[in-house]
Amino acid sequence: MSKYDAKTSKPDDIIKDALEAFDKSAEHDAHNRTAFEDDIDFSLLENQWPERVRRDRELEGRPCLTVNKLVSMGRQVVNDARKNKPGIKVLPVDDQADPDTAEILNGVIRNIEQSSNAEVAYDTALEHAVFGGFGYFRINTRYSSDDTFQQDIVIERVSNPLSVYPDCYASSADSSDWNYCFVTDSMTKAAFEKAYPGAEQSDWAGEAWQNMASPWLDGEFVQIAEYWTREKSKKSILLLSDGMVIEADDYEKNRETFDALGLQVQGQREVDSHKVRQRIMSGAEVLETVEWAGKYIPIVPVYGAEVNLKGKRHFRSLIRGAKDAQRMFNYWRTTSTELVALAPKAPFIGRKGAFETDAAKWATANTQSHAFMEYDGPEPPQRQPFSGVPAGALQEALNASDDIKTVMGIYDASLGARSNETSGKAIIARQMESDNATFHFVDNLSRAIRHAGRIMIDLIPQVYSVPQVIRIVGEDGEPDMKRVNQEVTEQQEDPQTGEMREITKIYDLTVGRYDLTVSAGPSFASLRQEAANQMIELIRAYPDAAPVIGDLLVKNLDWPGADEIADRMRKAMGGTEEGAPDPQMGQAREAIQQYASALQQMQQRLQAAEADKSLEARKLDIAAYEAETKRISATTRETRLPAGLYTDG
Known part of the structure; x- marks a missing residue:
């Protein structure tokens, strides 16, 4: 890097080329920038009435209401993307690339995203694309600390997309050809x-x-x-x-x-x-x-809906086509409010001269309360009756509200409204209609993050090129330290014998070619919660699975001390904290099983002996019952036979 030098730092040709390129880029992209300002001003800043109309209505003392429905609908797309954050997955390409090193690269990228709050950069860019048509974030490098030459890669947000003037000749969906x-x-x-x-x-x-x-x-x-x-x-x-x-x-x-x-x-x-x-x-x-x-130029765009007309690229926001419907909704809601508000101010009707007495009270009858008012003439003045709620204005407001949903492709089911569906599948199917209509915004974010991953894969071998210890982050968010670009000795299980042995590996980040994929899905926290719910359902259906997966279930539960309890359960089940079998615990478990088997045999013998005793007692009971039955039978027969007919036979 060459610093500023007041004597030599005046290349006129570079200044000239830069000024020409800047003017050309600004002119070529002026329509997108103007539309961005108008969309943001309309949706997020809620300036939805023409200035002249607003001024005239305010001078007349008439209401000028803004009931902004666009923000909540746009947030549906932005927040859905927050829950299903795209994740970068590095894959080896050539024979010099190592799958284990690819996992290290995955951990490095996750650490970059975590340490630099990349989700803020992603969310800001997507929000600008949804409400304005385009947004940006950028990749940068920073020194790790003030007393070192080591650098770290960071992902930064671009809070003002209008500060970026892109290459007007570019045509890619990302900035790869800028x-x-x-x-x-x-x-x-x-x-x-x-x-x-x-x-x-x-x-x-x-x-x-x-x-x-x-x-x-x-x-x-x-x-x-x-x-x-x-x-x-x-x-x-x-x-x-x-x-x-x-x-x-x-x-x-x-x-x-x-x-x-x-x-x-x-x-x-x-x-x-x-x-x-x-x-x-x-x-x-x-x-x-x-x-x-x-x-690559490390400025990454996130585009809205793209239309290329006559060589010019138009980036449209989600709310752009719904602005007219929003204006109609504001107008009809204002009109209905105004009509209802004016109804109590309906005038009094009376003959000429009826209001001469207490004229001041009659003049303020619609704005002040009076204990009594006097009138002139035989008939009291009459107030015009309330004409009722303006049904036409309310219906037009409902029509405008439906127009907003139709244009944006976000329907009642996605907004939490109840419907006739009762089954979970039917409700999810209706919600997916909105997801499908707006999925291109989330997919454009995935494209941008894919290019960001490509930039980072290109930078990592340059920034982390010397032997050093770097922090990586696993899929579960747990940090770990790894030695890279040097020989390391690790413990690895032999797949044939199952014994642990030492091996020497080199995680060289500067060798090999790697590619990447990006997939959008629930966050790890959501997946962890879902896994816990599925494990609970499995144990309910198959209780014998509880001793096998009990520690994994507890580990995935989201409450304090879950990991410690899982470790204790794992040890009680014969495993170590790392999950490997503990030989001493295995021997103890075998001894316990032998004692349990012997105890079970003794219990069976005891039950058999008790069964024999109960059988003898049962035989005695049966004999006594038979004797009693014969006695009762004989007594009954002697009583019922007539005299002289009784015989021993």
């Missing part, structure tokens, strides 16, 4: 002088920039711009005798190491590459030049 880009900003004169002492305090001189009605364009601030360029370049790659492909510059830097390993160059060829530079510019000179390590 060859230039501007990011404008402003600094106070004091901060500018401190950062660039001796530099000329000149505003950015682009014609489009100066024509903008910006509140920053005053005497207290200096306008600057990041000017990103991406130019084609050539690099030489070498094929070594072990099949490794390496850049010629890297080979020369480590030639002694390769010679010691006996590796020789087997082939060489020139390949196309790209060189990216970042120039910090005022309107008069280049203040600072940074040689970017990657091959």
Whole structure:
């Protein structure tokens, strides 16, 4: 990186090219920027009445209501994406790429996202795309601390999408084909002088920039711009005798190491590459030049619905087509409110001269309460009756509300309204109608995150290129420390014998080619809760599974101490904290099983003996019962036979 030098830092050709590119980009993208401002002002800032109409109604003392239905509907899309955050998955591509190293890269990217609050950058960009038509976030590098040269990759949000001026010739769904880009900003004169002492305090001189009605364009601030360029370049790659492909510059830097390993160059060829530079510019000179390590401009767009007409790309927000329906809804709700509010102010009707007595009270009868009012003439004045709720205005408001839902593709089921469906499948099917209608916004975020992952995969070998210990984050959000770009010794289970043995591995982040995929789904917390619910259902259906998965169930429950309880259950079941079998616990379990088997046999013998005794007692009971039965039978027969007919036979 070359810092500012007041004597040599005035390349007029770069300034000229930058000004021309800036004006061209601003002109080409002016329609999207104007539409973005109007959409954001209409939906989020709720300026939904024409200024002239609002002013006239306020002067007349008439209501001018805004019942904004667009924000809640737009939040349905944004918050649904928050619950189903796209995740980056790194995959090995060539024979030099290692699946275990790919998992390390996954952990590095998750750590980058976690430590830099990437979800804020993603959500901000998507919200701008939903309500304005486009949004941005960016990839950057920062020193790990003030006392080190190690750098970290970070993901930052772009809070003002209008500060970005993209390549007007680009056509990709992401920024992978951008060859230039501007990011404008402003600094106070004091901060500018401190950062660039001796530099000329000149505003950015682009014609489009100066024509903008910006509140920053005053005497207290200096306008600057990041000017990103991406130019084609050539690099030489070498094929070594072990099949490794390496850049010629890297080979020369480590030639002694390769010679010691006996590796020789087997082939060489020139390949196309790209060189990216970042120039910090005022309107008069280049203040600072940074040689970017990657091959992509690290500004990532998130687009809304895209339409290409006559070579111009139009990015449409979710709410753009619903603005007219929202205006109608505001008008009819205002009209119905106004009609109902005016109903109590209906005038009194009476003959001429009926209001001469207590004229002041009659004049304020609609606004003040009076204990009594006198009138002139035989007949008292009569108030006009209330005409009722304006049904026509209310019906038109309902029609406008339905129009908003139809245009945006978000229906009552997604807004929580009850319907005739009673089964879960039917309700989910109705909710998915809205998800399908707005899914392209979430999918565009996935495309942007995929390109962000591509940028990070390109940067990681450059930023984490030396032997070091880095933090990675697992899928469950648990951090871990890994040694990279050096030999490490690890414990690994032998798949044949099941014994633990030591192996030596190298997680080299600078070797091999990797690709990635992006999938959107529930967050790990949601998946964890769902897993716990499914385990509970399994135990209910099959209780014998409880001793087998009990520790996993407790681990997935979301309450304090769950992990500690799971560890205790695992130990009680004969496992260690790492999940591997404990030999001593295994022997103890075998002894317990033997004692339990012997005890069971003794219980069976005891039950058999008790059964024999009960059988003898039962036989005695039966004999006594038979004797008693014969006695009763004989007594009954002697009583019923007539005299003289009784015989022993």
